[in-house]
Amino acid sequence: MVPMAELDASIIEGMETDHANPHVYSEFVAGDNLSDEIGKVRERGAEAMKQGDYSGAKDFMRQAEELEAGPRIAPHFEDGFECHECGRVKDMVPCLTKGHKLVTEGEYFAGLDTDGRRDELAQNWIVSAYRVDRLVVTSCG
Ligand SMILES: [Zn+2]
Numbered sequence: 001m002v003p004m005a006e007l008d009a010s011i012i013e014g015m016e017t018d019h020a021n022p023h024v025y026s027e028f029v030a031g032d033n034l035s036d037e038i039g040k041v042r043e044r045g046a047e048a049m050k051q052g053d054y055s056g057a058k059d060f061m062r063q064a065e066e067l068e069a070g071p072r073i074a075p076h077f078e079d080g081f082e083c084h085e086c087g088r089v090k091d092m093v094p095c096l097t098k099g100h101k102l103v104t105e106g107e108y109f110a111g112l113d114t115d116g117r118r119d120e121l122a123q124n125w126i127v128s129a130y131r132v133d134r135l136v137v138t139s140c141g
Contacts, residue, residue, distance in 0.1 A: 007129055011121070015109040022081050022092060023108035031075040038067045082108075 045060030080088050082103035083095040092102055112120055121127060126140045 010129065011127055012109075012117070015117075015121075015125075016106045018105040018109070019107070021105045022102035023105050024079050024081060025088065026077045026079050027088075029073070029076050029078050032073040034067055034070070034072055038064050041067065 041060050041064040045057045045064065048054075048056035048060055078090065080090045081092045081095070083089050083092075083100045084103065085098075085100045086095055089095055095102060109117060109120065128140075
């Protein structure tokens with residue numbers, strides 16, 4: 001049996017001393033709002049049709065088709081890194097080639113409050129602990 005205080009302290013120590021791995025943040029990108037715009041153009045087309053403006057309706061429908069055929073950005077998450085010099089970056093290579101340091105998992109974890117640490121561990125890490133001759137905690141993010 002492992003006392004919870006010892007387990008908590010081991011996890012916190014393990015996380016705060018991880019300076020080998022850069023912290024990876026994940027940012028939600030809402031995507032484009034073309035679906036709304038296409039819907040509005042189609043509504044204008046339907047309204048034009050009701051008014052008997054068939055040419056206008058045809059133009060709106062063609063405009064909607066052109067919008068649908070164009071490039072779209074679906075909602076998604078983008079991963080990136082935090083550089084001490086540049087701030088958030090998508091690609092770490094330019095920073096590393098300039099000798100910049102990236103925020104490590106340990107630095108990031110040390111900056112979180114208790115609730116933030118709990119959320120970080122619950123959402124992004126698998127923590128396992130076992131005892132051989134001392135308590136060993138491993139984290140996998
Ligand atoms: Zn940088």
